[in-house]
Amino acid sequence: MESKASPHPPASADVAADIAADIAIVGGGLVGAALAVALARHGIKVAVIDRVDPAAMVDERFDGRASAVALSSQRLLAAIGVWSHVAATASIREIRVSDGPSLFFLHYDHAQLGNEPLGFMAENRVLRRALACALQENAQHVLRLAPAAVTGFSQDADSAVLTLNDGRRLRAQLAIAADGRDSLVRDLAGITVSGWSYPQVGIVGTIGHARPHDHIAHEHFLPAGPFAILPLADERASDGTAVHRSSLVWTERSDAADAYLKLDDAAFLAAIAERVGSFLGPLHLIGPRFSHPLGLQFASRYVEKRLVLAGDAAHGIHPIAGQGVNLGWRDVAALTEILVDAQRLGLDLAHPSGLARYERWRRADNLLMAGVTDILNRLFSNDVGPVRLARDLGLGVVNRLPAMKKLLMRHAMGTVGDLPRLMRGEAL
Amino acid sequence: MSAAADTISPAEIAKFTEIADTWWDPTGAFRPLHKFNPERIRFIRDRLAAHFGRDITEPRPFAGLRLLDVGCGGGLISEPMARLGFEVTGIDAGAENIGVARLHAERMGLAIDYQVAAPESLRAAGHEYDAVLALEVVEHVSDVSAFLGAVGGLVAPGGAAIAATLNRTVKSLLLAKIGAEYVLRWVPRGTHDWRKFVRPSELAAGLRRGGLALSEFSGVAYDVARDDWKLTPRDLDVNYMAMAVKA
Numbered sequence: 001m002e003s004k005a006s007p008h009p010p011a012s013a014d015v016a017a018d019i020a021a022d023i024a025i026v027g028g029g030l031v032g033a034a035l036a037v038a039l040a041r042h043g044i045k046v047a048v049i050d051r052v053d054p055a056a057m058v059d060e061r062f063d064g065r066a067s068a069v070a071l072s073s074q075r076l077l078a079a080i081g082v083w084s085h086v087a088a089t090a091s092i093r094e095i096r097v098s099d100g101p102s103l104f105f106l107h108y109d110h111a112q113l114g115n116e117p118l119g120f121m122a123e124n125r126v127l128r129r130a131l132a133c134a135l136q137e138n139a140q141h142v143l144r145l146a147p148a149a150v151t152g153f154s155q156d157a158d159s160a161v162l163t164l165n166d167g168r169r170l171r172a173q174l175a176i177a178a179d180g181r182d183s184l185v186r187d188l189a190g191i192t193v194s195g196w197s198y199p200q201v202g203i204v205g206t207i208g209h210a211r212p213h214d215h216i217a218h219e220h221f222l223p224a225g226p227f228a229i230l231p232l233a234d235e236r237a238s239d240g241t242a243v244h245r246s247s248l249v250w251t252e253r254s255d256a257a258d259a260y261l262k263l264d265d266a267a268f269l270a271a272i273a274e275r276v277g278s279f280l281g282p283l284h285l286i287g288p289r290f291s292h293p294l295g296l297q298f299a300s301r302y303v304e305k306r307l308v309l310a311g312d313a314a315h316g317i318h319p320i321a322g323q324g325v326n327l328g329w330r331d332v333a334a335l336t337e338i339l340v341d342a343q344r345l346g347l348d349l350a351h352p353s354g355l356a357r358y359e360r361w362r363r364a365d366n367l368l369m370a371g372v373t374d375i376l377n378r379l380f381s382n383d384v385g386p387v388r389l390a391r392d393l394g395l396g397v398v399n400r401l402p403a404m405k406k407l408l409m410r411h412a413m414g415t416v417g418d419l420p421r422l423m424r425g426e427a428l
Numbered sequence: 429m430s431a432a433a434d435t436i437s438p439a440e441i442a443k444f445t446e447i448a449d450t451w452w453d454p455t456g457a458f459r460p461l462h463k464f465n466p467e468r469i470r471f472i473r474d475r476l477a478a479h480f481g482r483d484i485t486e487p488r489p490f491a492g493l494r495l496l497d498v499g500c501g502g503g504l505i506s507e508p509m510a511r512l513g514f515e516v517t518g519i520d521a522g523a524e525n526i527g528v529a530r531l532h533a534e535r536m537g538l539a540i541d542y543q544v545a546a547p548e549s550l551r552a553a554g555h556e557y558d559a560v561l562a563l564e565v566v567e568h569v570s571d572v573s574a575f576l577g578a579v580g581g582l583v584a585p586g587g588a589a590i591a592a593t594l595n596r597t598v599k600s601l602l603l604a605k606i607g608a609e610y611v612l613r614w615v616p617r618g619t620h621d622w623r624k625f626v627r628p629s630e631l632a633a634g635l636r637r638g639g640l641a642l643s644e645f646s647g648v649a650y651d652v653a654r655d656d657w658k659l660t661p662r663d664l665d666v667n668y669m670a671m672a673v674k675a
């Protein structure tokens with residue numbers, strides 16, 4: 001029928017030209033792409049928009065980070081058919097935390113909790129490639145619009161409407177903003193954020209080393225901030241020998257970071273070696289170095305009419321505990337559970353009961369982790385004598401309390417709290 | 429369906445659109461009904477899936493089955509049922525409701541046969557359905573027994589009927605009538621006449637008259653902590669639902 005007399009949709013001819021999907025996901029990063037795969041696998045038609053060309057996203061120079069994938073996140077990625085495409089990972093069997101030059105004083109060993117590892121280290125580009133494969137496998141239900149940038153967002157009675165920079169328009173029952181920390185869609189919807197930036201920068205790089213890492217992750221608390229050495233999968237050199245590798249996240253004071261980033265390779269490597277110590281044997285650099293400004297940020301709400309926020313668009317935290325993308329994947333698992341439920345009830349996918357449930361479910365959990373990482377960073381990124389003594393005593397005590405330690409380990413594994421079913425290894 | 433919609437004037441379409449937006453705005457005047465909907469639909473879907481041997485994880489699990497929604501209002505239940513695969517007919521006594529429902533279904537791209545009709549007239553025309561829903565209507569009709577008799581008569585052999593209504597108890601007087609209408613203002617004042625609320629025994633008797641055997645009762649109660657509704661199998665004091673089958 002012609003709806004000329006109705007105040008909306010604006011004009012039927014335009015509406016017919018719009019691209020239609022059940023759900024429109026803005027941002028095809030680690031969170032948005034995983035969400036697209038999870039929904040598509042359950043028969044929900046998704047469109048994923050990203051301003052970055054998918055081919056550029058998997059390039060070595062695009063993202064040099066590696067992510068600590070918690071056990072619960074690994075279960076999610078396995079459940080949605082992504083993990084089998086993850087080419088190479090290193091399991092994390094132990095985490096050793098030390099305070100500057102003092103001896104190891106906190107030690108997490110997976111054997112204390114049975115046989116499962118604490119998590120897995122995977123390079124982001126390896127994860128991005130796996131997500132791209134899974135998107136391809138679900139192509140029947142996935143429309144990838146990239147490179148294309150979202151420039152406008154609005155809602156009417158029946159749909160969320162997104163405008164792209166090439167003039168196209170997209171209509172969906174629900175829009176999901178997974179467009180990262182500087183989320184434009186969040187801002188357009190009038191959702192405010194609070195938080196602060198840390199006077200720190202995260203320097204990221206990959207090193208090769210002579211000795212194997214034995215699947216141990218190390219976190220040294222240095223005065224400028226935490227310095228993490230994270231085990232990566234070995235690579236084969238052209239002569240067939242194994243190259244042992246680790247990913248570094250070096251938190252440095254913002255005013256000092258630039259000088260380090262400008263060093264030539266030999267001097268940069270020397271600065272790294274000084275911080276790593278000698279236990280890995282001689283070191284060499286692999287690939288480019290990256291730097292990320294660090295900040296804490298949380299959205300005042302996660303839900304607006306026909307819109308929800310997920311991943312860094314909703315919460316950005318300090319990388320001290322390697323939890324950022326893991327929280328985003330928890331959002332993915334919770335949202336998928338809720339949206340699949342709505343679909344199987346024949347409801348509008350933007351039904352407010354479901355969206356309210358998502359916000360209740362995820363916001364408190366994310367805020368808690370934001371708070372914990374903030375306190376850890378404040379506690380450890382300084383060299384004030386009494387603070388140092390107190391934290392050494394405190395963590396020394398934790399190390400001697402098995403129950404407390406097990407709880408902290410389960411936190412690292414992501415297996416505490418009200419876990420979505422996909423993270424408990426259950427199908428929907 | 430378009431044929432009927434096309435015969436109404438643009439002015440009427442504009443009016444229906446406005447009302448439709450009210451009906452279908454989950455945060456507007458019908459918010460309580462929207463909040464209530466998921467749990468009601470879950471009950472309907474799960475019971476009918478078990479009865480007809482359908483798998484709810486499949487897309488359109490009820491494809492091939494006919495469903496009648498008696499007292500369909502603006503289509504808040506008819507539309508989900510159509511998405512789940514039923515071939516849906518929705519009837520209501522209010523012409524305005526049917527206008528709204530038609531318009532909205534059209535906008536959603538759903539093919540639903542909406543008619544201004546009473547169950548008695550469909551029965552007289554010899555229609556039959558695999559599933560018949562009578563949700564929140566029994567408490568508004570003048571002769572419950574005759575109405576349910578007609579509803580039962582519309583169920584095909586081997587089919588099922590689901591009814592939802594309000595029980596006539598002191599608690600329902602306090603909660604559903606005074607609480608919902610006067611205190612919380614969830615629904616407009618005068619929406620309900622408590623004296624017409626229906627006891628489970630009266631509902632069962634009416635369904636039996638229509639040749640149906642009652643198989644289950646469940647209450648639906650508001651959970652303050654979760655700010656949402658949930659099924660309460662043992663508490664039928666206020667809102668409750670019933671499933672009945674025809675041999």
Ligand SMILES: Cc1cc2nc3c(=O)[nH]c(=O)nc-3n(C[C@H](O)[C@H](O)[C@H](O)COP(=O)(O)OP(=O)(O)OC[C@H]3O[C@@H](n4cnc5c(N)ncnc54)[C@H](O)[C@@H]3O)c2cc1C
Nearest residue numbers: 027029030031051068150180202311312322323324325326
């Ligand atoms: C140094 C460092 C180390 C980290 N280490 C870990 C770790 O070990 N473990 C862990 O769990 N987390 C870690 N994190 C955090 C983790 O990297 C982030 O939480 C995660 O990448 C967030 O993913 P996202 O998909 O939500 O957002 P992003 O990765 O920011 O993705 C957003 C996407 O949206 C696209 N986009 C944005 N705006 C638009 C627009 N208008 N139109 C179209 N597309 C748009 C962008 O192109 C981008 O692809 C680390 C972070 C840092 C900085």
